[in-house]
Amino acid sequence: MKSFENEIEKATELSKQYRELTRHNSLATYNISKSIDALVRNIDLDLEIYFFSFMDKRILGHSMTDKFGTTITLNTLLEYKNNDPRTGFTLAHELGHVVLGHPLGISFPDLNSVKGYERSANVFAANLLMPFEVIVSQIQEGFTQKEYLQHPVFRFNL
Numbered sequence: 356m357k358s359f360e361n362e363i364e365k366a367t368e369l370s371k372q373y374r375e376l377t378r379h380n381s382l383a384t385y386n387i388s389k390s391i392d393a394l395v396r397n398i399d400l401d402l403e404i405y406f407f408s409f410m411d412k413r414i415l416g417h418s419m420t421d422k423f424g425t426t427i428t429l430n431t432l433l434e435y436k437n438n439d440p441r442t443g444f445t446l447a448h449e450l451g452h453v454v455l456g457h458p459l460g461i462s463f464p465d466l467n468s469v470k471g472y473e474r475s476a477n478v479f480a481a482n483l484l485m486p487f488e489v490i491v492s493q494i495q496e497g498f499t500q501k502e503y504l505q506h507p508v509f510r511f512n513l
């Protein structure tokens with residue numbers, strides 16, 4: 356895989372580009388579902404999102420590409436918890452793997468590559484879902500971090 360720093364930089368750049376699709380500088384208008392919808396519509400890929408009950412409850416999401424297109428599968432654990440912020444984060448993380456061009460649906464023998472891919476997908480998701488400008492504007496408006504995370508916009512409904 357490419358160097359680790361390049362991968363993080365690419366994740367930061369791409370998340371910025373996708374954020375431009377739904378510009379929000381205020382928590383009042385910020386909406387995770389809309390940001391993710393805009394991103395999915397903008398990806399030039401045959402993309403399907405499913406829920407599946409993984410035997411391993413630690414697996415929250417998985418992506419793979421085959422002749423039918425790209426499939427993101429989320430654990431049904433998340434489906435039953437629509438208010439769980441992990442639903443949006445897991446989907447954004449998996450979308451990160453897709454848009455960053457990570458190898459999908461295979462297991463990587465090299466642990467360092469896995470860490471690099473996972474970390475850059477997390478950077479992508481965090482930047483997409485918690486834009487710096489939104490956080491700064493909310494702090495200026497007097498929101499505490501706890502209030503920010505409890506705000507209804509973070510409830511994600513598929």
Ligand SMILES: [Zn+2]
Nearest residue numbers: 448452473476
């Ligand atoms: Zn991952």
